[in-house]
Amino acid sequence: MGKQLGFYVDLGKCTGCKACQIACKDNSNLPLGVNYRRVVQYTGGDWVQDGDLYIPAGVYTYYVSVACMHCANPLCVEGCPTGAMYKREEDGVVLIDPSKCVGCRYCEWACPYGAPQFDAEAGIMTKCDFCVDEQAAGEKPVCVAGCPFRALDYGDIDELRAKYGDFADPAPLPDPSITRPSVVFSPHKNTRTSKAADGQVMNVEEAI
Amino acid sequence: MQTAEWALVIYTILIQMAVGAFLILGAMHVLAYRKAGAEEADRLSDRALYAIGPVVVIGVLASMLHLGNPLNSYKVLSNIGSSWLSREIAMTILFGGLGAVFALLQWRKIGSFAVRTVVAVLTAIAGIGLVFSMSQIYMLPTQPAWNTFGTPVQFFTTALLLGSLAVGAALVANYAYLRSRGEGACLETQGELLCTSIRWIVILAVALLGVELIVFPITIAYLAAGPVEAVQSAAKLFGEFGVLTVLRVLLVFVGAGVFGLFLYRRLRDNSPENFPAALVYGAFALVLIGEVVGRFLFYATHVGINIGV
16 A cells, blocks of 8 residues: 555644634635535533532533545545546545546545535535645645644654554544544544544534 | 435436336236237237336436536446446446347347347346345445445335336226227237236235335334434434325325225226226325335435534
């Protein structure tokens, strides 16, 4: 197997400011409703009443920045009927060839991360391309470059895992065993895993 | 629900009905052949066979409506090595192509009986492969509501149930046509063949109704015990779409079960006099609507594994 590029997110540093989401949207000039990178707010815990007071009982929130995971087992590539969705040999980046896409939207059903998104005007699917053009010009992906907290990083997934560990299972993301995403997270102190997800996604409208 | 998904409802229902009809019509043809010989068997089933063609064509055209960029349709066979969607389309072409060849041979009576039988059997096998590959498309690990044994079982049940009742309706229409043309010589035989065929079709439809009534609650129980997305799908089926779910079960029950029972009692004496044509058409119409509602619910209630936005 060749090289595999991946993303790294430090959930402890992320404040949910969504600069990455906006940097991406701006760079790729994305229409309303299409966001290759999205920041999901995950919240849990309760408030208990004590007389006239409401006291937080284990209330927590953290944010998970999600783009295409350029998975080792990309169900979108496997199911694509035209071969428009493909995994690039040299760096494992999952890309769409717009000249082949038939717009059947099957990849949308297959992907648990919501990475392939439909461009209604062009009638084809679009997705995060890991800023391959920027990288070829020696620059970072714009989401990584745009993060004011240095919470995002990218690189060879083996190197990222050696440096940051191999945690890839923060709620509300799906169990990583399904598609084996090329991603590493440093957990937030309150991070739940997919199997122990006791919170819920809040303020959905900010991520769509 | 968007146009795109209605296109899939129409495509899957029509194609499954066409495959089921081809299989059932084949069985009825063999039955008639044994009872009354090749000529009477052809007279019974040929027109129904030709009617399957337009059903397939309309289904395929409907499937185009769910494509954002249909100009690239010719590329959809490219990933046959790993994509069930590619395989489904390949099987559609195979089933449609072989079926068209068979219909042509049958129409012009080209080739020996054995040759035509071989083509028919190959078409039937392609049809079974087509319904199977259709079901595999939905068996995604990221779609718990679809990724159950219920999907292939339901697709095959829909194929045979709709197929059998469609054939029933076509045979009744064929008999009415023969009578209107005044082909007196054959009417008696054809009437008997019709009654026998419809009786078998009713038995089959009731059995398939039984399969649906057993598989449906088992699938629901399986979803309710599954991951959170599966539970959400089951909840949508009985909450937001509860009325349609009940309607769907009722329509199929009344169409295949109640109408079937009446038909069976009326046909006991094998007499084509006062043939209850309306009951056959009615059963077909009710089950067709019921299965369309069922397929709509299939697309409308699935919840995929996702990131919550």
